Amino acid sequence: MMDLAALRAATPGLADGQVFLDSAGSSLPPKIVTDTVVAHLRREAEIGGYRAANERIDDLAAVKTSIATLIGATPDSIALSDSASRSWADFAYSVPLRPGDRVLISEADYASNAIAALQRAARTGAVVERIPSDDTGRLDTDALAAMLDERVKLVSLQHAPTNGGLVNPVGEATRIAHEAGALVLLDACQSIGQLPIDVAALGVDALSATGRKWLRGPRGTGFLYVRAELAETMEPARLDLHSASWVSPTEYRLAPDASRFEFWECDVAARLGLGAAVDYLLGLGADAVYAAVAERADHLRKTLPELPGVTVHDLGTEHSGIVSFTVDGHDPIAVRDRLAEHAVTVTVSHASSTLLDMTGRALPAIVRASPHYFVSTDDLDRCAAELARVIG
Template structure:
């Protein structure tokens, strides 16, 4: 069982007892890192200032390699199948832009796909003559597996699937999608930026071809970090759209040799301090016990889904059968950004998800924006009750 006192003691935001205790409910945006993440990153920045970035990085080569090992352990993969990146969006794009497309090819997007993914798909369709199509949602909001089965044919080259959308607690089926897509030779690219760190991720069980994730959300790492997983036998066949002297070697005046594994999706230059901090964040989660953390997040989200509907004027907007740690809601007559700002005045942090982030889903439901509360394991139930009391006060106009 997790120790709430240890969790809070590990977080600088709670260290100053003279300041009001914050209620932090934005781990779906950019979570609060534990002290070890700060210490690791700052220590390396100081070392760079002492001896220069090249020497400082050379001292940490084993530690940098260990970041991939930690990530691989978390998602049941091999370190060679992990490419470290500066964001989930970059990781997703690096894979997506490497998938060969031609006129008439089809790209399928989930109804809850994120704006960055959809924009990239539309851009490539415009450039190649491929077609972008949305997979309908079932009545409960999840991707409609039966509808997908009816859409698949040999022209489908890639299925883009969001595991957990940015605007609510929905969890999409993944393994079923992977098996159907593979039946026609299509690739499955899983956007796991909102699930990695709060839900169990096993790439072998999910049967995805690639997975992208960020460090700053539920993993509690620094901003500017993320990773891409690529199925090992697939990575060896793909050529990324951009290469440098890390992702490939210049072996002859007119010849280069690609890296043999997922590192072909990496560039040589990167933020070493942030990457080491990211590794510390993943190891911190592994040391706590991922299943304990996932369970704690689920319990806190469930608590909110019971309490919020009891407040007059509040509507929980989450879809799906089983749900994640993201709780979305609206307050009658008050714009979500105003609710967010009024809560911030009370030292409570939530965020707002706008229609443009998940255009298809939000348009289908007639929503312009929703408030998003995303409690991590370090949030106490007393915090949650304080939050719901303040939401009630805002809803009542007090």
């Protein structure tokens, strides 16, 4: 059982009494994360960035170990980056494509992924196709199986989309894709830190994630997981003296593991903060965190529809910690801003972020609430009460 009072006391952002429901955007870091980042920045100011980084070499290596522990991987299969989008693109742009090859994306795919896939296809002569959703809104695995052939080189799966509580059947979809010889890249940007992820059990070839959302880490952090035996065979689209070694005037040698997807220059303080965030989650007990997030989101899903004119738009049969809704006669941006006036933080997800899904459902925008484990039931009820005031 987590000590909610202690967790809230360790979250400075809650000191002003706000109800924070935007961990799907950029969560409130615990004090240990902020302290870790600031302490290293101060150390850099004292002795310079190089010496300060050298003092923390072991700690930087431990960041990968902590991430690997969280997702059931090995440290050498983890590459640190500055975002989930960077991680996703770094892998996707490294998959060889030729004219006529096919890339499959889900209807819930995020705009950054779709744009990168479309650009890559345009440059290589490949094509991008959508995988339909089933009647519940989940990725249709039967449709996926029917689409697959030897020309499908990459299948992009969205574990939990940015615009609602849908959770896709990643393990089943991966198994089907692998039967046709396709690689599977999982976007776990909205699931890492709030849903259980075991890369071995899911079987995915690569996974992209961010630090700033449910992990409660700093902005400008993320990571890429690449299946170890696959990483050894791939050449990233961009290299530097960290991802490869210059061994002769005309020759370079790639790093032997997933670090070939990293660049040397990075925000050391932020990466140390990411490690602190992952260790904080592991210390609480990941399963306890996942259960708490699910409980709070479920409370909102039951409470919000009781308000007149409020419709919850979450798809699927299994749900994440994201709760999406609209209010009849009220623009989502106006709802967000009115709630902010009363210290309730939510955000808005626009159709431009998940174009295929939201256009198909005729939703130009939705309000998104995403309560983390540090949110209390009283907070959730206060959100509902303030929303009732907005409705009038």
